[in-house]
Amino acid sequence: xxxxxxxxxxxxxxxxxxxxxxxxxxxxxxxxxxxxxxxxxxxxxxxxxxxxxxxxxxxxxxxxxxxxxxxxxxxxxxxxxxxxxxxxxxxxxxxxxxxxxxxxxxxxxxxxxxxxxxxxxxxxxxxxxxxxxxxxxxxxxxxxxxxxxxxxxxxxxxxxxxxxxxxxxxxxxxxxxxxxxxxxxxxxxxxxxxxxxxxxxxxxxxxxxxxxxxxxxxxxxxxxxxxxxxxxxxxxxxxxxxxxxxxxxxxx
Amino acid sequence: xxxxxxxxxxxxxxxxxxxxxxxxxxxxxxxxxxxxxxxxxxxxxxxxxxxxxxxxxxxxxxxxxxxxxxxxxxxxxxxxxxxxxxxxxxxxxxxxxxxxxxxxxxxxxxxxxxxxxxxxxxxxxxxxxxxxxxxxxxxxxxxxxxxxxxxxxxxxxxxxxxxxxxxxxxxxxxxxxxxxxxxxxxxxxxxxxxxxxxxxxxxxxxxxxxxxxxxxxxxxxxxxxxxxxxxxxxxxxxxxxxxxxxxxxxxxxxxxxxxxxxxxxxxxxxxxxxxxxxxxxxxxxxxxxxxxxxxxxxxxxxxxxxxxxxxxxxxxxxxxxxxxxxxxxxxxxxxxxxxxxxxxxxxxxxxxxxxxxxxxxxxxxxxxxxxx
Numbered sequence: 001x002x003x004x005x006x007x008x009x010x011x012x013x014x015x016x017x018x019x020x021x022x023x024x025x026x027x028x029x030x031x032x033x034x035x036x037x038x039x040x041x042x043x044x045x046x047x048x049x050x051x052x053x054x055x056x057x058x059x060x061x062x063x064x065x066x067x068x069x070x071x072x073x074x075x076x077x078x079x080x081x082x083x084x085x086x087x088x089x090x091x092x093x094x095x096x097x098x099x100x101x102x103x104x105x106x107x108x109x110x111x112x113x114x115x116x117x118x119x120x121x122x123x124x125x126x127x128x129x130x131x132x133x134x135x136x137x138x139x140x141x142x143x144x145x146x147x148x149x150x151x152x153x154x155x156x157x158x159x160x161x162x163x164x165x166x167x168x169x170x171x172x173x174x175x176x177x178x179x180x181x182x183x184x185x186x187x188x189x190x191x192x193x194x195x196x197x198x199x200x201x202x203x204x205x206x207x208x209x210x211x212x213x214x215x216x217x218x219x220x221x222x223x224x225x226x227x228x229x230x231x232x233x234x235x236x237x238x239x240x241x242x243x244x245x246x247x248x249x250x251x252x
Numbered sequence: 253x254x255x256x257x258x259x260x261x262x263x264x265x266x267x268x269x270x271x272x273x274x275x276x277x278x279x280x281x282x283x284x285x286x287x288x289x290x291x292x293x294x295x296x297x298x299x300x301x302x303x304x305x306x307x308x309x310x311x312x313x314x315x316x317x318x319x320x321x322x323x324x325x326x327x328x329x330x331x332x333x334x335x336x337x338x339x340x341x342x343x344x345x346x347x348x349x350x351x352x353x354x355x356x357x358x359x360x361x362x363x364x365x366x367x368x369x370x371x372x373x374x375x376x377x378x379x380x381x382x383x384x385x386x387x388x389x390x391x392x393x394x395x396x397x398x399x400x401x402x403x404x405x406x407x408x409x410x411x412x413x414x415x416x417x418x419x420x421x422x423x424x425x426x427x428x429x430x431x432x433x434x435x436x437x438x439x440x441x442x443x444x445x446x447x448x449x450x451x452x453x454x455x456x457x458x459x460x461x462x463x464x465x466x467x468x469x470x471x472x473x474x475x476x477x478x479x480x481x482x483x484x485x486x487x488x489x490x491x492x493x494x495x496x497x498x499x500x501x502x503x504x505x506x507x508x509x510x511x512x513x514x515x516x517x518x519x520x521x522x523x524x525x526x527x528x529x530x531x532x533x534x535x536x537x538x539x540x541x542x543x544x545x546x547x548x549x550x551x552x553x554x555x556x557x558x559x560x561x562x563x564x565x566x567x568x569x570x571x572x573x574x575x576x577x578x579x580x581x582x583x584x585x586x587x588x589x590x591x592x593x594x595x596x597x598x599x600x601x602x603x604x605x606x607x608x609x610x611x612x613x614x615x616x617x618x619x620x621x622x623x624x
Contacts, residue, residue: 096589113284114312115291121315124354125347129311135355142589161280161310192346193311 003031005064006164006196007052012061014047021047022058023220034190034197034210038242039217045200046168048217052198053087053166054078065164083111085164086157090172092149094141100127100152101137107159126155131185147178158189165189167199171206179203183210204243216242257307258282261289270295270329275305278313290320295329304335314340314347384581391503406509407516414475414510415517419524425470426525429462430454430532438540447541451548454533455556459564463525465612468571471518472604476579479510480600483583484593492584502584511576518575519568526564559624567615571608578604 007029014022021044029035037045050056052063054070063070065081073081094103101123108119127137130151141149150170157165170186171179187210190197201207207214207228215225218238224231231239259282260275276282301317303309321331361369395401437453483506486492492502530552537543582600586592 097591112280112312114280115284115287118283118287118312118316118319121319122312125311125315128349129347137355138357140589142587161312188346192342 003033005029006031006066007198008062008064009048009052010062010064012048012051012058012063014044014051014056014058020220022061024061025217025220025222027215027222027225029196029198031196032190032194033212034186034199036207036211036214037198037200037217038202038207038214040238040242043217044220045217049166049168049198049200053085054082083160084162085166086160086162087166088150088153088157088168088170090168092141092153094149094153094156096141099138099140100132100144100155103141103152104156104159107156111160122159126158127152129158129189130155131181146173147175147182150174150182154185158193161193163194163196165195165197167197167201169200169202171201171203176205179205180209186210218242259286259313261286263289263293265296267297269297270299271302272299273302273305275307277308278306278316279308279310280312283312283316287316290316295324295327297329299324299329299331301331301333302335303333303340306335306340309340309343311343311347314344318348380585381581384584385577388503388507388577391501392508395504395508401504403505403509406505407513410510410513411517413478414471414514415521418471418474418517418521421470421474422467422521422525423528425466426458426463426529427532429466430458430529430534431536433457433462433529434533434536435540438536442541447537447543448551450533450537450541450543451551452555454530454537455552456560458529458533459526459556460560461564461612461616463529464522464564464567464571465608467518467521467525467568468575468608468612469605471514471521471572472575472579472608473601475510475514476575476604477597477601479576479579480583480586480597481593483580484586484596487584487586488588488590488593506583507577507580510580511573514572514576515569518572519565522565522568526561563615563619563624567612570611570615574607574611575604578607 005028009025009027012022012025014020025044025048037048039045047056051058052065052070057071066084068077068081070078070081094100095106098106104123104126105119108114108122112119114122123137124134127134132148132151132155136144136148136152141152144152150173154170165186167186171182174182183206186197186199189195199206199211201211211228213225213227214231216223216231216239223236223238224234232243257276259278262273262275264271264273278286299321301321306313324331433454434450437450438447441447441449441453483492486506492506495502495505534545534548537548538545579600582596582603586596
């Protein structure tokens with residue numbers, strides 16, 4: 001049985017001035033899957049992710065998230081929708097004037113009226129959940145290592161128990177071991193919390209190990225969409241190049 | 253998303269046992285009143301949580317349950333749970349694989365400690381600034397012996413951005429200062445029938461004191477802050493480190509071009525401010541006191557000895573050095589977090605304006621003692 005559709009991207013065209021980024025891109029992301037947007041540098045995958053989370057608007061085409069067209073939302077509806085997802089930015093984007101604990105607390109204080117002791121308990125939970133040491137709660141982002149920043153940022157993204165998680169290059173800048181641990185964490189969260197995960201990534205190991213389906217962007221279009229095996233069966237120069245077929249890349 | 257019913261909690265309490273029967277969605281948005289119920293509840297017997305009727309449970313629900321069963325345990329009442337489903341257990345084991353330890357926030361120190369630390373820090377700050385000055389001058393001596401290392405192109409670009417681009421704001425502010433001085437003096441001087449002395453008043457006060465000071469303050473706010481922000485941003489993006497590895501001395505490339513450009517530009521800007529300020533005064537003298545422009549200029553030639561003008565101009569390079577060195581020094585202090593850039597830019601402007609005023613006061617005392 002197919003899971004219901006969470007994100008439906010239809011015929012997206014994006015231009016920056018004269019520069020065409022997306023030429024009629026479509027893809028669908030289903031509930032409880034880990035979906036990746038792949039492509040070389042400049043293929044517009046980050047732009048597509050930004051359009052899904054309402055940081056950018058496509059020139060034409062539509063994006064439905066949880067069945068709602070994000071182009072026609074009122075301010076309040078948009079706010080409601082934003083609370084259903086969490087975003088992990090590439091550089092973490094933790095507020096540098098706040099400690100890790102305060103970064104997470106901000107969301108609870110703004111959006112819920114829970115008592116402080118419960119908020120504190122929840123923050124400890126999230127910090128532990130993403131594998132940060134307990135003392136990290138009082139540290140400032142400038143005192144964290146790269147991997148810890150990613151984890152702290154993930155804890156913040158998970159604060160409101162979102163059903164949908166967007167990750168922008170989650171493993172970039174991490175050492176191979178941390179990358180694999182991070183992958184395992186993402187998969188565990190998906191399995192146990194029933195999350196839908198959309199990520200932009202370059203990491204072939206991530207694609208190999210945890211991604212269920214993905215879209216490969218190139219030449220301003222979606223070149224291929226599906227599982228790794230489905231895509232590797234297609235003969236296309238960009239696919240060959242991207243997965244380094246025949247060399248030291250992924251063997252299907 | 254399926255719609256869910258709000259969380260409910262019914263408490264049946266007697267001496268034989270307490271039953272918390274939970275229902276609805278125990279999720280983030282519904283839990284605040286449950287939390288307040290539990291907060292005010294003091295159990296009198298062993299607790300059973302009946303969660304058979306729960307429709308939804310998220311991490312907040314589990315945290316709430318765990319938090320209060322711990323609280324009640326401290327009061328001496330253990331809890332058991334009935335009716336839990338598989339998914340609840342899985343989530344629980346994900347969130348509570350082991351008991352959570354509480355880490356206390358770093359201790360706040362007393363005010364005596366803060367006072368001592370801040371004093372030590374400011375003394376250290378003076379030391380760092382002297383360090384910076386020393387190295388900057390060593391680099392200067394080196395570059396004077398190797399004139400080919402002077403960054404002429406960079407100097408000229410800073411002359412344009414710090415000097416030429418500042419002309420409009422300098423014009424407006426010095427014109428207004430001229431207007432203000434003239435307005436205030438005209439009223440007082442008219443009482444004594446000494447209207448004509450307004451020329452002396454404007455001529456001397458502007459060229460000697462006000463034009464240099466106003467120009468320096470505007471430039472400190474405009475270019476001093478820009479210097480800090482530019483260098484701070486370069487430091488954050490590791491451009492400074494890159495320069496060092498390539499053997500480009502950052503002081504040679506970033507500090508001296510700015511200092512020299514400002515030293516060239518500030519006297520010129522002061523001269524410009526003199527002209528516009530006197531013109532502002534002239535306009536007011538004309539409208540308020542019916543002193544014609546020719547009369548004003550005739551009088552000015554006699555009333556304004558050249559020394560006042562020269563003293564004003566000579567202050568320029570001194571102010572320039574202060575502004576540029578403080579601005580660049582603060583830039584190099586920026587650390588890797590985004591907040592520090594704003595912090596040091598503020599410090600840079602405040603410090604350089606203070607130093608400009610202090611330097612001006614020093615000039616006043618010195619020149620008066622020298623009877624100039």
